Amino acid sequence: MARKLSVTALVLLVLVAVALPADAQKGPIKIGFLAPVTGGAAQVGKDMVNGLMMWLEEHGNQIAGRKVEVIVEDTQGQPNIALTKVAKLVESDKVHVLAGGLFAHVGYALAPRVDQLGVPMLYPVMAADDLTQRKPTKWVVRNGWTSSQPNHPFGEYVAKTLGYKKVVTVAIDYSFGWEQVGGFQKTFEENGGQIVQKLWPPLGTTDFAPYLSQIKRDADAVFALMVAQSALRFPRQYQDAGLKARLPLLGGGTTFDEFVLPSLGDEALGAYSALMYSAALDTPINKKFVETYRKKYGKVPSYYSEVCYTTGRWINDAARAVGGDVENRESFLAALRKVEVPDAPRGPVKLDAHGNPVQNIYIRKVEKKGGELWNTVIHTYPAVGQFWKYKPEEFLKQPVYDRNYPPCKAC
Amino acid sequence: MSGPPTNTIALELTNIGKAFGGLLAVDGVSLAMRPGERRAILGPNGAGKTTLFSLISGEQPVTSGRIHLFGHDVTRTSAHRRAALGLARTYQITNLFPRLTALDNCLLAVQALSRTKFHLHRPLTGYAGHFVRARAVLDSVGLAVKEGEQVRNLSHGEQRQLEIALALAGSPRLLLLDEPTAGLSPAESQLMVGLLQRLDPAISILIIEHDMDVAFEVTDRITVLHYGRVVADGLAADVKTNPLVQEIYLGAAEP
């Protein structure tokens, strides 16, 4: 009998606990974070999670006076899993804000779903141009970059400052590669350069010999856009093919980012690339960021770490602007769009009218310091937006960059 | 599909041959069977008997010669079309549907020559006629009580009987039996002989048989194969006394 009573009491207790209205008192601010924690891109996913966690830990896991709870969900790098998980985060976990994600197609998949769910989501990494150009969505706030953004200034820099006239591009054959090459080609050719050949190894290529042998030897330089395992292998094969001595190597930001540099050797030395971040950026804020990150995670932060670190700051600033009332989604979204970070590790960041960051783009050169490879910043283009020097209306009239746009006239 | 029944010749092989690389497994065999004829094919192992069956059934193409079935030239005709003309065969190494029941095995055989085999809009259980026929076939080989048993659980003897049942299900006019008594006990062999003797006399039967007694009990004519060639052909009694046959087959093969 006593046993029966205690069971009844227990059941009642559980019922009461469940039935208690969730917002009786203000609970923690819940952040739903999506990253590929397993699968081929797991290492990138870890850099992303580390970045966010580090900011939160530095600030006592508090935002606007409320505790913060982060729920990390594994996208496995797959759009359909990401779609399921984002719904789970919003509907089951009742998160107040979403962030993260990797790969352009995951970004395109998530955007309409996020709009449906009506919860703001930050895109610190997913860079597909059209997400803030021809296909913007209400609830997605991009605080990262567009694929072509760093290469608009880079194309000009290569033509004007480095003085190369003929360049061959070798880029991984998917939208991120197309957009990177497209941005580079546009400004490079407008400044007197010529793209004389475009080669497109497929995603996941590790043997570049067939492509390297095709490279026109009368060019002045080679622009390579590599990611992940391709980035690890390309520079060495480029050197072994005897090309490094004859044709200087240029790259997209991911070709030589801090994610791959520790695995590269002298073959990467002297390579130029452009990105909105470099771990070698010589500012007090960045130095402190790199030092703390190294101490904590035992490696140099990559741009993935930096953008996610700044994402913590971003959410914080927006939440404070609405007085911690993140439950009011509309005003919280508006606040997220108004955030200006004057002192992120990568430099000052704010959003343009189309919702993409305006930020510094750094021209970087791989150099050896203290036995390690670093992306030394040799030139800074301040406050670069996704449309570079073009009028947005004009720019948006051209199609999104792809394999055949801009067309290769000198090929 | 089948033409008018011809009273003249059920099966006619004209100088057919089969080469595997350089080896002539069947070498210029000619043979004719009239309707209702019962003929045995004898020969030592490797004489090309089973290959000959595969050529007749269409499972393997001939490399030379012509094959006529009930007056139709079937030399280049596929196995399933020859079956439609009234040809059926059994296998020396039991070739059934082991994970299906005995009844299902017969159902497959029964519907093989019917258009209903392409019906996919209603369950098989709705085809009462097929079941009646399948049970009759099963009963004719004495396996009616085993209809629900999975074939792999049947005894070897029962499986040999089922082999015959499957061949009979399509009401064939020419039956090729490849060692129906292989691996059977003397008692089971006797049952099989009885079964074969009770078959409709209109059916022509070509039978490969190692057991001479069985061959003589069931058939009236005998063809002897050796190294793919016909070395003797005639009435049972004549072939029995053929000295060449006695030397190469009866003497050598029977220890």
Place this chain on the structure above:
Amino acid sequence: METFIRRAPRAAALVAAVLLLALPPFVSSFMLSLMTQALVWAMLAMSLDLLLGYIGLASLGHAAYLALGAYSVGILTTRHGADFWTSLAVGIAVAALGAAVFGLVALRATGVYFLMITLALGMTVWGLANRWVSLTSGDNGIAGVPRPRGLPWDVSGALPFYYLVLVAFAVAFVVLWTVVHSPFGKTLVGIRESESRMRTLGYHVWLHKYIAFVIAGAAGGFAGVFWGYYNGFVSPADAELATSVEILLMVALGGRGTLFGPVLGAFVIVLLRNVVSIYTHRWLLILGAVYIGTIVYAPEGIIGMARDWLKARARAPLRPAPSP
């Protein structure tokens, strides 16, 4: 006891059907989305089982039909404003057509060669999805697929959409159930058991395989249509080899040669993949262990294991199941 054992599968199916019908209004929206997904995968797994379980042909290209169906929906709804019935008809037709072409190539082979050829054919669809950018938007995929329109009732909510998929699943199940139990279905099992015997009995074996191959493709496309609507997004990931492998594993895990097996396999894998991965990032290890466990201890899948267990109980009702 005897009757209990005979009735157990039927009772289990009935309970499952009641749960699928009655449970959704009471589960969390996340669980609801998983159930919707699992039903789509169940349709796919059943369609593959027609090949693997009934004819004994292991195809590694089944994701192609998922993709053909899903891309049909993606392209038709986002660019031509097509309604549900048009998308459905085109999705099935395109997948069936794809299977009709692929079947001509693939059915020349059996066993490992069939596996390789279907793998290659599946990759061509993946390649097209990636490279035919003007049609498919390449690896960006097609986003913004709306919920089905043109139906007598509104299915934009998650719950009505679930019931739409449930109805689709029921249709697929009944159709496939009828096919495998028809005279034609029996011929497929006959081909699995002995192709040569079927031939000499008078069956045009290739034709039967071909018809089944096209039906499986069409059913895969049917599932793909709902997959496109469910995700609201289509991308080359749908046509990936990994997707084909997963469908194959669902069939193997649940138990091939029965329609319930693939359904069970689909639910188990969808839940493992999505729920276990919430609790541990080692979910792949768990999934791997489940697969290996299946291959080693239950080669006939969960359904096969249950059937053996029931049989063992029937034979020795008083003793526990004999240890292996």
